[in-house]
Amino acid sequence: LLLDQLSICFVLLITGVGTLIHIYSIAYMEHDSDRRRFFAYLNLFIAAMLLLVLGDSFLNLYVGWEGVGLASYLLIGFWNQKPEYATAAKKAFVMNRVGDMGLSFAIMIAFASFGTVSFQGIADQSHSASESAMTWIGLALLLAATGKSAQFPLQAWLGDAMAGPTPVSALIHAATMVTAGVYLIVRSGAIFNSSEVAQTAVVIIGAISLLMGAIIGAAKDDIKKSLAGSTMSQIGYMVLAAGLGPIGYVFAILHLITHGFFKAVMFLGAGSVMHATNDNVDMRRYGGLSKVMIFTTITFFVGYLAIIGIPPFAGFYSKDHIIEAALSHSWWAGFAVLFGAGLTAFYMTRMVVMTFISK
Numbered sequence: 001l002l003l004d005q006l007s008i009c010f011v012l013l014i015t016g017v018g019t020l021i022h023i024y025s026i027a028y029m030e031h032d033s034d035r036r037r038f039f040a041y042l043n044l045f046i047a048a049m050l051l052l053v054l055g056d057s058f059l060n061l062y063v064g065w066e067g068v069g070l071a072s073y074l075l076i077g078f079w080n081q082k083p084e085y086a087t088a089a090k091k092a093f094v095m096n097r098v099g100d101m102g103l104s105f106a107i108m109i110a111f112a113s114f115g116t117v118s119f120q121g122i123a124d125q126s127h128s129a130s131e132s133a134m135t136w137i138g139l140a141l142l143l144a145a146t147g148k149s150a151q152f153p154l155q156a157w158l159g160d161a162m163a164g165p166t167p168v169s170a171l172i173h174a175a176t177m178v179t180a181g182v183y184l185i186v187r188s189g190a191i192f193n194s195s196e197v198a199q200t201a202v203v204i205i206g207a208i209s210l211l212m213g214a215i216i217g218a219a220k221d222d223i224k225k226s227l228a229g230s231t232m233s234q235i236g237y238m239v240l241a242a243g244l245g246p247i248g249y250v251f252a253i254l255h256l257i258t259h260g261f262f263k264a265v266m267f268l269g270a271g272s273v274m275h276a277t278n279d280n281v282d283m284r285r286y287g288g289l290s291k292v293m294i295f296t297t298i299t300f301f302v303g304y305l306a307i308i309g310i311p312p313f314a315g316f317y318s319k320d321h322i323i324e325a326a327l328s329h330s331w332w333a334g335f336a337v338l339f340g341a342g343l344t345a346f347y348m349t350r351m352v353v354m355t356f357i358s359k
Contacts, residue, residue, distance in 0.1 A: 099147015138198025
């Protein structure tokens with residue numbers, strides 16, 4: 001195992017947010033007959049995610065990576081007596097397998113090129129490797145990241161992943177699973193730094209995903225699906241920042257951690273709203289909930305101010321750094337990030353107004 005600054009950030013995020021989600025789940029799932037199975041899956045998920053970020057080689061990471069895929073399949077299809085929920089779980093599982101092919105190819109190419117799959121071993125040999133090998137490994141890792149982090153073109157499973165209980169959405173979408181792709185790109189920094197092509201591909205995928213996710217977030221009337229679009233968009237920010245090279249890695253991880261907290265707050269808030277409205281998820285049927293759900297309104301509002309980047313909330317610092325780094329990289333990356341920030345403010349304000357403020 002490998003414990004350094006990067007992995008400890010993830011460990012603290014996974015265990016910190018994971019603990020809060022477990023506490024929330026105790027009340028959320030108390031009337032469910034399958035409560036024990038739910039907590040078993042939730043702990044399997046946390047364990048797999050910890051293995052993913054603590055492994056010292058691509059092979060160890062791969063074991064955790066597959067474990068997270070399995071646990072997410074079990075959790076999304078938790079209420080599998082409904083056929084559409086079972087289908088959603090299957091869709092997530094199959095699309096993640098497509099991405100996982102990328103990770104297995106990357107491991108094979110790395111072993112053939114370097115004779116090792118440990119992060120340190122590859123980093124030490126990266127300057128002597130052929131650029132074509134680095135490019136292919138980088139592109140294969142990017143495919144893996146798009147599957148796990150729901151980036152274009154493997155993003156379609158994320159909206160359907162809302163079939164699971166709301167604490168699952170908060171856990172998968174905020175703190176853990178979808179951030180694994182960003183971790184993979186940052187952890188493989190030596191590979192991407194050696195290949196201009198792979199780095200540019202990462203920035204392009206991030207830019208497309210952040211705009212696409214924001215548009216999806218603005219188009220959905222289902223509160224959880226709108227938040228799922230928002231997650232895709234915010235992960236797009238992190239991927240874009242990670243593709244900028246050493247200037248962006250730190251900001252990608254900073255935004256990942258701030259996003260883990262404010263998105264978990266909003267998903268748990270959405271779960272609270274659903275419980276209060278008899279499991280209704282249509283925002284057009286909400287309105288005026290701030291009068292009757294005071295605590296939920298306050299906590300949701302904090303998350304809302306953070307995601308749209310209002311100082312002094314955390315989102316302001318992490319997002320502004322990414323915008324600055326993108327503008328220093330190229331005008332089109334800077335434009336995409338700025339435009340995405342404007343769209344984020346639009347769809348989040350729409351959600352808050354429709355749910356808590358309007359009639």
